[in-house]
Amino acid sequence: MPRVFLSFRKVDSRWMRDRVYQGLIGxxxxxxxxxxxxxIPAGADFAEILRRQAAECELMLVLIGPAWLEARGDDGxxxxxxxxDWVRVEIETALKAGNRVVPVLLGDATMLPEASAxxxxxxxxxxxxxxxxxxxHLAEELERLCAAVADLMPDIGHGSASPTAPAAPAAEPTVTMTAQVSGGGSAYQAAGDQTIRLA
Incomplete structure (x- = not known):
């Protein structure tokens, strides 16, 4: 199960939240x-999955852009x-579960909402x-965000989902050869991983 939950508002800072997601999964x-x-796979009960993931995640990153707080419906x-509101439901669920919740402000000027708002x-x-x-300097800032997540969850990415380095190839066994050299015979040439023992 994913350990980090990204909470976001669809009408808010789409290109930046997509960059955040790509940076994290990378x-x-x-x-x-x-x-x-x-x-969420097609045909799945998204409401059930959202609630379960929000309740069971270890870390919720609440992505807040300029339109996050004041976004309005057709009724104003x-x-x-x-x-x-699903953003509200996700955050409330994570807070009630006692999960770590971290607001992530997208952009240079976005401010954290006040409690009264x-x-x-x-x-x-x-x-x-x-x-x-x-x-x-978005690339560097995404690296900084990933480093902060790694500080909060030192073992994240160390499971089966993380890429692993290929194993080093096994060393070839050394081949020992015996050569008989009689007077004036030509030299024997061996490969670099072979040892020649003259008898």
Whole structure:
């Protein structure tokens, strides 16, 4: 089961969240990171899977971009204020389960929402130390994010989902040869991994 859960709002900072996802799976393996659009198979009960993954993940990264808090539905109501908003449900589920939740601010100017701007059930999010992924020098910043995740979960990526280095080829056995040399005979030439013992 994936140990890292990416929580995000679909209308918010798509290109940056996709870069974050690619950076994480490139470092730790796709099996370690849950992202709803990539990790839920067709025909599966997505509501059940989202709730279970949010409850059982070891680390939830809440990706927050400029449109995360103020995104609204057709009725003008903020999505985060709806009890059935999936972003809200995911965060609330992880917090209730006692999982580590880390806000990740996407972009140079995005600010962590204040507790008063959040529903009571997830207001604790505003008191959690955040990480930031600025748009400038994005490759280096993604490396920094991955390093922070590795610090929080030192053994992540060490399971079967992580790439492993190919085993070194076994050494060829040394071949010992005996050559009889009579007066004036020509020299015997052997391969580099062979030993010639004159008798």
């Amino acid at each position: 470092r730790f393996g796709a099996g370690e990171v849950f992202k709803s659009g990539e990790s 109501m903020r999505l985060i204020d709806r009890a059935d 959040l529903p009571h059930e997830i207001a604790h999010l505003a008191r959690l130390q955040f990480l930031r992924v600025p748009e400038t």
